[in-house]
Amino acid sequence: MVQGTTSDAGKSTVVAALCRLLAREGMKVAPFKPQNMALNSAVTADGGEIGRAQALQALAAGVPPHTDMNPVLLKPSSDTGAQVIIHGKPRADMEARDYDLYKTVAMHAVLESFRRLQAQYEAVIVEGAGSPAEINLRERDIANMGFAEAVDCPVILVADIDRGGVFAHIVGTLDCLSGSERRRIVGFVINRFRGDISLLQPGLDWLEQRTGKPVLAVLPYLHGLHLDAEDAIQQAQGRAGAFRIVVPVFPRISNHTDFDALRAHPDVDLRFVGPGQPIPPADLIVLPGSKNTRADLAWLRGQGWDEAIRRHLRYGGKLIGICGGFQMLGESVADPEGVEGAPGDTAGFGLLDMRTGMRREKRLAQVAGRCAFADAAVSGYEIHMGVSEGAALARPAFLIDGRAEGAMSADGQVLGTYLHGVFDDPEAMRALLEWAGLRKARTIDIAALREASIDRIADATLPLLASLSRLAAPERWQRGGR
Missing domain, CATH: 3.40.50.300 (P-loop containing nucleotide triphosphate hydrolases)
Incomplete structure (x- = not known):
């Protein structure tokens, strides 16, 4: 031991x-x-x-x-x-x-x-x-x-x-x-x-x-x-002139290993933004997963980050929400049974026409499919207790085993998904980065880098x-x- x-x-x-x-x-x-x-x-x-x-x-x-x-x-x-x-x-x-x-x-x-x-x-x-x-x-x-x-x-x-x-x-x-x-x-x-x-x-x-x-x-x-971190967030080193991606750090951020591949990408300047810090100008903002979506959404608003995100979109920036971050993009997040905290209903960003209800049954699955917005494979895993419904889901981000997954806004600026690990897949990462505005995005193999690190x-x-x-x-x- x-x-x-x-x-x-x-x-x-x-x-x-x-x-x-x-x-x-x-x-x-x-x-x-x-x-x-x-x-x-x-x-x-x-x-x-x-x-x-x-x-x-x-x-x-x-x-x-x-x-x-x-x-x-x-x-x-x-x-x-x-x-x-x-x-x-x-x-x-x-x-x-x-x-x-x-x-x-x-x-x-x-x-x-x-x-x-x-x-x-x-x-x-x-x-x-x-x-x-x-x-x-x-x-x-x-x-x-x-x-x-x-x-x-x-x-x-x-x-x-x-x-x-x-x-x-x-x-x-x-x-x-x-x-x-x-x-x-x-x-x-x-x-x-x-x-x-x-x-x-x-x-x-x-x-x-x-x-x-x-x-x-x-x-x-x-x-x-x-190497996958157990909990602590490792701040990436800034790369001057690189494609800037900003990740707001919630108090209950989950699975921030989603960003390991981006941290290692030579063309990406990945920034984690913590409490009390302003969200800097960015090409892409990614809202990460959360273990308490409603509480983290309220905390995000308390930081003034909601206005910063809307300003980012007005200036043509792209936005991705993953799992809890995806739930925040909809009209509301309801938790009548108090699955994640105190029972209640919280208004979302209203950027996607959908509503999320928390359920006690957790979805756990390893999945694979194709991007709906590009000719690229995608793989990842789902860990969530919420179920999202609404018209936004008719415009999916991915197709998993023939079913629609996630959502994309009509103007193409906002993408949401329940899939963790999407950036680990080289094809999906390149497709997402090019969608977000990085031209001729290179691919990296985070799995090979991980294996080399273990050795x-x-x-x-x-x-x-x-x-x-x-x-x-x-x-x-x-x-x-x-």
């Missing part, structure tokens, strides 16, 4: 790297994360929903993503509430205090999934969540040491040196653990190091002497990786695999075995 001293210490990438390294050696390996809290999710081969990071790790392992790889997924809909997804399907919407009590039930789902994976795979690489040192979350813990203790699993502790304070993070984390939990940690990984390793060695020696545990590996800081982190993680092999079977290592 790979745990971290902090969130974003590098747990997800270390797990992905180990999965790829073991898969290279011919082992059948699977990733596993007992509990994940993230608004970036993926649709699995068995028709469920898991954290995006586990789908990436499954890709690294060369196996189809499955709901058993992330049996508990929490998708926050407010500061204190979240949708609880068990084995890929929504179970309930809970406040934090209610879920804390529910974790004893969730643990049964976690152990069921883990045992199924154990029966199918030679190795299971487990990822923790956040930090095991969160004292307030220790009781009924299912995400870190609570799980490791339950299944008697050894633990690697990862710390990010790029943030500073790496030795304090490690020593402080150990100090917050019980004796049995400390003994469970077999060693440390120092992640994202850049510089002269000889200058770090005195600190490593001190750490090993202080804790009695080895530093298993020091992993380098790797630039230019194209890079795997190559960099080879020293860790060597250390773990020596710990697990020193006599076999000396004989040259795996």
Whole structure:
């Protein structure tokens, strides 16, 4: 099990790297994360929903993503509430205090999934969540040491040196653990190091002497990786004179991995705009997905972004809405049962003649088809609880298995779709960029960039695999075995 001293210490990438390294050696390996809290999710081969990071790790392992790889997924809909997804399907919407009590039930789902994976795979690489040192979350813990203790699993502790304070993070984390939990940690990984390793060695020696545990590996800081983020938004570097695309960042933005391909495109200047920032001049604005469409729509208006978007359209700019962003483009979004928040009805932008009603049943599907506005293939996935109806849908954006999907305005300026991942498809991305005004748009293969990035982190993680092999079977290592 790979745990971290902090969130974003590098747990997800270390797990992905180990999965790829073991898969290279011919082992059948699977990733596993007992509990994940993230608004970036993926649709699995068995028709469920898991954290995006586990789908990436499954890709690294060369196996189809499955709901058993992330049996508990929490998708926050407010500061204190979240949708609880068990084995890929929504179970309930809970406040934090209610879920804390529910974790004893969730643990049964976690152990069921883990045992199924154990029966199918030679190795299971487990990822923790956040930090095991969160004292307030220790009781009924299912995400870190609570799980490791339950299944008697050894633990690697990862710390990010790029943030500073790496030795304090490690020593402080150990100090917050019980004796049995400390003994469970077999060693440390120092992640994202850049510089002269000889200058770090005195600190490593001190750490090993202080804790009695080895530093298993020091992993380098790797630039230019194209990997699906679990939650944090990575701001793109501006490209002067490039085709500018602006994405307003909602409080409950979901699946912002939709924009990874655009971030990597050499002709695109992708800008994420946060609270308190004005929307700059742009060629294209994309309204992203949302876990709470009505609340994010009200928040957007509070920022004054609705007027900025209308001004953008008056000056001839193009607008795309994806999933929740698509719902915002219609006449209204109704949630009479309070599926995403307080019951009610909120006026939309009125740019498309349609209305959306929230439903408790979530649509989860991987889909493929053709663009309705260009001769290009499209593929993606749907994750939404709303159903949209209205005359605007008679002018679809895409044709999926013969059915109309999404909508386009009569003047051709506004496009909406429920499909996530549309920019990942090279043909669809080029068609959308050319529709938005980028002439002779080049294509990039984000899937190939992702694969190359996984191989890079795997190559960099080879020293860790060597250390773990020596710990697990020193006599076999000396004989040259795996």
